[in-house]
Amino acid sequence: MEKRFVYADNAGTTAVSRTALDAMLPYFSENFGNPSGVYSVGRASRRALEEAREKIAGTVGASAGEIFFTGSGSEADNWAIRGVAEMLAEKKGRHIITSAVEHHAVFNTLEWLEKRFGFEITTLPVDSDGLISLEDLKNAIRDDTVLVTIMAANNEIGTIMPVREIGAICREKGVLFHTDAVQAVGHIPIDVEAMNVDMLSMAAHKFRGPKGVGALYVRKGIRLPSLIHGGGQEKGKRAGTENVAGIIGMAAALEEAVANMDENMARVSAMRDRLIDGLTKIPYSSLTGHRTNRLPGTASFVFECIEGESMILTLDNAGICASSGSACSSGSLDPSHVLMAIGLSHATAHGSVRLTINECSTDEDIDYILEVLPKTVEKLRSMSPLWEDRLNGKF
Amino acid sequence: MYSEKVMDHFTNPRNVGELPDANAVGRVGNPVCGDIMQIYLKIENDVVVDAKFKTFGCGAAIATSSMATELVKGKTVEEALKLSNKAVTEALDGLPPVKMHCSVLAEEGIKSAIADYYKRQGIDPEPIVGCIGDCDHCCHH
Numbered sequence: 407m408e409k410r411f412v413y414a415d416n417a418g419t420t421a422v423s424r425t426a427l428d429a430m431l432p433y434f435s436e437n438f439g440n441p442s443g444v445y446s447v448g449r450a451s452r453r454a455l456e457e458a459r460e461k462i463a464g465t466v467g468a469s470a471g472e473i474f475f476t477g478s479g480s481e482a483d484n485w486a487i488r489g490v491a492e493m494l495a496e497k498k499g500r501h502i503i504t505s506a507v508e509h510h511a512v513f514n515t516l517e518w519l520e521k522r523f524g525f526e527i528t529t530l531p532v533d534s535d536g537l538i539s540l541e542d543l544k545n546a547i548r549d550d551t552v553l554v555t556i557m558a559a560n561n562e563i564g565t566i567m568p569v570r571e572i573g574a575i576c577r578e579k580g581v582l583f584h585t586d587a588v589q590a591v592g593h594i595p596i597d598v599e600a601m602n603v604d605m606l607s608m609a610a611h612k613f614r615g616p617k618g619v620g621a622l623y624v625r626k627g628i629r630l631p632s633l634i635h636g637g638g639q640e641k642g643k644r645a646g647t648e649n650v651a652g653i654i655g656m657a658a659a660l661e662e663a664v665a666n667m668d669e670n671m672a673r674v675s676a677m678r679d680r681l682i683d684g685l686t687k688i689p690y691s692s693l694t695g696h697r698t699n700r701l702p703g704t705a706s707f708v709f710e711c712i713e714g715e716s717m718i719l720t721l722d723n724a725g726i727c728a729s730s731g732s733a734c735s736s737g738s739l740d741p742s743h744v745l746m747a748i749g750l751s752h753a754t755a756h757g758s759v760r761l762t763i764n765e766c767s768t769d770e771d772i773d774y775i776l777e778v779l780p781k782t783v784e785k786l787r788s789m790s791p792l793w794e795d796r797l798n799g800k801f
Numbered sequence: 802m803y804s805e806k807v808m809d810h811f812t813n814p815r816n817v818g819e820l821p822d823a824n825a826v827g828r829v830g831n832p833v834c835g836d837i838m839q840i841y842l843k844i845e846n847d848v849v850v851d852a853k854f855k856t857f858g859c860g861a862a863i864a865t866s867s868m869a870t871e872l873v874k875g876k877t878v879e880e881a882l883k884l885s886n887k888a889v890t891e892a893l894d895g896l897p898p899v900k901m902h903c904s905v906l907a908e909e910g911i912k913s914a915i916a917d918y919y920k921r922q923g924i925d926p927e928p929i930v931g932c933i934g935d936c937d938h939c940c941h942h
């Protein structure tokens with residue numbers, strides 16, 4: 407098979423769509439006005455900005471006044487969590503509930519609240535599919551619980567959390583619920599009303615919008631404190647001249663993703679399932695995350711007796727971009743906390759490989775991965791002393 | 802983040818495989834840390850005449866194994882024992898800081914094989930080779 411370039415790291419970031427790019431381009435040097443300006447070019451920017459806010463709100467069942475733009479998904483996560491902490495620490499308490507598989511943007515923010523401000527964090531465990539137990543959640547909520555923050559879908563293993571049920575429990579108990587929906591928005595249906603979500607984070611670059619722009623949905627009535635002090639932008643809560651072009655690109659990308667969602671979900675998950683079926687045929691390999699209740703584009707695996715980073719580098723030499731949660735590829739010395747949380751051993755977790763496709767992927771891309779990846783595993787295993795042990799029945 | 806040299810030794814590793822007539826075999830590392838090197842040497846008249854390796858690990862682990870086996874071939878045992886992680890790293894035009902432990906592992910792998918060589922002759926390797934093996938190269942950074 408001829409060498410080709412296959413981008414399979416769409417959970418890392420995506421290519422900006424033509425629609426988003428075309429929508430953005432006029433806002434760099436033609437319609438460049440500051441949205442705070444009272445003259446016509448300023449007013450034009452303001453109108454476009456507010457239109458974008460309206461569109462984005464519409465895609466998740468929110469109203470425009472509940473959408474606040476940020477500079478990233480991480481910023482939205484930080485703002486939601488730090489904001490609630492600041493708002494309720496004195497009034498209600500210092501207890502926050504989360505899951506063991508959150509993104510570092512949530513995880514490290516909570517750790518910081520714990521260390522610096524004496525918050526108590528309850529981290530709900532997950533089962534081998536990466537799901538929390540709703541019973542555990544109910545039991546964990548206390549009088550001083552100020553926030554539950556649980557992601558909508560996991561970035562490493564693709565498992566989709568029972569957001570609606572989590573929301574219902576939080577609503578019943580009168581606790582605020584934030585969900586990091588960075589991997590979910592634009593890919594699976596999200597409705598903040600139906601799901602009882604109080605705050606929700608998203609990032610444009612995960613659904614073919616530009617990098618460096620995100621949003622936080624904050625339910626009307628929640629008086630989240632300001633994140634950046636300064637001018638009056640974002641109702642004075644996040645000062646700084648808006649990333650107008652980025653925001654417009656975000657809205658255009660999301661609108662397109664939502665308009666095509668049914669079709670994309672069907673086509674992308676069919677390709678994902680070909681990857682899963684094909685690659686789990688490799689001996690001593692397994693899928694990570696829930697088999698069916700997972701993001702349409704996420705196919706994630708562990709291959710025993712090989713190490714993820716060397717897989718990624720070898721795949722890259724063959725033109726395939728993938729990622730891994732192994733220690734060596736994360737730049738730390740432990741494999742990802744997500745892989746540990748679903749109960750994998752260190753040794754197994756080192757062999758993780760994540761392929762994330764989207765609507766730009768083609769059947770030929772999948773054919774190519776199915777052709778190349780098994781050979782890559784075989785090549786690395788042939789030089790792995792662990793594989794020799796495995797074949798000799800030593801473990 | 803990797804130098805061209807590292808990528809070259811990763812993509813086309815030298816001396817991969819087993820050495821059936823090896824008389825010095827060492828294994829270092831641990832699957833928990835994510836890297837294991839098995840080094841095979843054939844030593845004749847005090848000279849390393851052949852070297853091979855098998856490695857489970859990241860790009861740097863494979864490249865350092867490849868380079869270390871290259872560097873000891875043709876050396877006397879005494880010279881091979883002097884192979885430092887620094888020499889391996891330099892020969893690869895450097896390694897990212899988080900990957901330095903891989904070069905330490907490669908140095909230990911060679912030493913471990915030579916220790917085996919002495920053991921096979923009934924000689925206690927400790928005084929000659931020093932501590933190798935369970936120095937927990939990675940998990941204690």
Ligand SMILES: Cc1ncc(COP(=O)(O)O)c(C=O)c1O
Nearest residue numbers: 478479480509511561588589609
């Ligand atoms: C679940 C999740 N949350 C948050 C983020 C952070 O988003 P950003 O890179 O826009 O800060 C990511 C992106 O990797 C993610 O996957």
